Amino acid sequence: MAWTRQILRVNLTKGTCTSEPLNMEWAMDYLGSRGLASKYLVEEIDPKVDPLSADNKLIMATGPMTGTIASTGGRYTVVTKGPLTGAIACSNSGGYFGAEMKFAGWDMIIFEGKSSKPVYLMVENDKAELRDASHLWGTSTWHTEEQIKKENQDPQIRISSIGKAGENQVLFSCVVNDLHRAAGRSGVGAVMGSKNLKAVAIRGTKGVGNVENPAEFQKVTAEKKQILAENAVTGEGLPTYGTQVLMNVINEMGALPTRNHKDVAFESANDISAEAMAKPRESDGKAHLVTNQACFGCTIACGRISKIDKDHFSVVQKPQYHGASGGLEYEAAWALGAANGVKDLEALQYANLICNEQGMDPISFGATIGAVMEMYENGTLDEKKIGVKAPFGSAEALCELVDMTANGEGFGVEIGLGSKRLCEKYGQPELSMSVKGQEFPAYDSRGIQGMGLTYATSNRGACHLRSYTVASEVLGIPVKTDPLTTEGKPGLVMAFQDATAAFDASGLCIFTSFAWGLGDIQPQIDAACEGDWSEAKLQEVGERIWNMEKLFNLKAGFTKEDDQLPKRLTTEPAKEGPAKGLVAGVPEMLPEYYEIRGWDKEGVPTAEKLKSLGL
């Protein structure tokens, strides 16, 4: 089975916690995690609901592989209607919290309503209760974790919480677990904040004892771990250099968005790269990088743990930041660095630490700072308005503004709106580098054409984790395709989207897909779960999830006009590199994408397509 078959429903308005059986019919169609939680969400809320109202719901969900011995089986997702986008939101996190939820006997927790005062949920196996969190409100995720463990006299409790950003409903606030892993995108932390839910603390001791075929599961998971170990990327590249190794790769290709996407290459990329993190600093002779780190059950271990230079201006007289902590990962280093033209690695790590501590998505925060800096340089904003001088490249401004945003002070309140609302407010909507209100990640769609279509059609707004065609267009996984052409990309994007949805629904990490295909997760799922889980069925589950998410967004009011990129990317050609002269070819790819999806010309799934998927 692998599912616990139990859901915990928490009504924050009434203060009740009740258990109910998992809908196994839905589990057979949506598998778990992203798929199954999204199914519950679309069945239970009005797509037009205000994301920050009591009528929105927030679901924390595991997949059937979460908590098992399968490699990377530590993932959980937070599913809700996202306040940054107004679209369906599904943010995925590693660490240890997801496995603990499973060990306590729950497939998912559904939060509904709104508490009249700050509370946190305490779960100890079957026992669940809401507790007062007044003493935690106004504190960081780090303090919250420490305090809950301390007051319960149990260091093994696993916690997901929001910091001040989520409390203040910063629209890109996230939910942080295990100090520096996060359900990061779309503002899921703000939804928790709107419900006065500070944290979820779980202690589970049951393990996952209900695997369908234990002997076969043990055998097949061992075989698949061997593939990860022997693969050059998952066995060596990711653990040694982490995701940050991409900084120089993408820059060399002329696809590193720089200074709010005005440029496609950053002259100081090497200063903020994996290579720089491993090099001894001039100031103290120590490398920034301390070690790598794995999430629950992971045999890849791509995470980065670093120590900031304690003499850096950002942390002078702030010893709380001098220890080893999470970061920098590629996306954060790009968004806080190249996107703003900032080349000070220590400043990037400081901003990253604050994002972890107070619960903010560093991608959206950093990209919003890019828009602020462009508006500062073009005279729309000035020092008086912002509170600091904020030209591109200013490490000081980055560090000041991350504090102001996390703490809800001064201009930080406006930054907390995200780039779309901020740029609209100041009459420059075209300067927001976003789709559906969510900021781009670290790949320029003029130099990697498939990513343009990925961003435009992503159901949660601009995102690389819905269809990582970089694997094919840059890294040659599973096959090398030309990043500069639009030809064949609609099919490539669709294939990545559906496969990714299936991976996400399983509870496994998408990074395994650098070595595994659906054919590798299929026998693991089939051995763990009841039912017949063929590769074809997993593909269908992925496609069903994608179409279900799309239907929710259509009902929420999104149209074809929202499947577009900002004009900068479709009208301003890349200035240098292999893509010089090219713009993003989304307008020419979109009709073909709709067609192969079985959608009409307006991007609406046809009745025939929906019927074939049982929707």
Place this chain on the structure above:
Amino acid sequence: MGNTTATLKLYASLSEFLPAGALDNKAQIEVSESDSVARIIEQFNLPERLVHLVLVNGVYIEPEDRPNRILAPGEVLAIWPPVAGG
């Protein structure tokens, strides 16, 4: 005499194969009319299993094209072992 140098960039675990004097993962190297990408890879003793992502001026060079792709003066050859990110 015109320019006879090209730029060699080696990253991640290939960094240790850079010639003395290299800075920020790059070095200037002398190239002749017969210096193909494959020949330069051989010249710097880059282990075959670590030569994965090969770019000239940012454009990927397929393994089968490396023996015939001549590196001209002024061009940039950048090489990585198998890596990934997200």
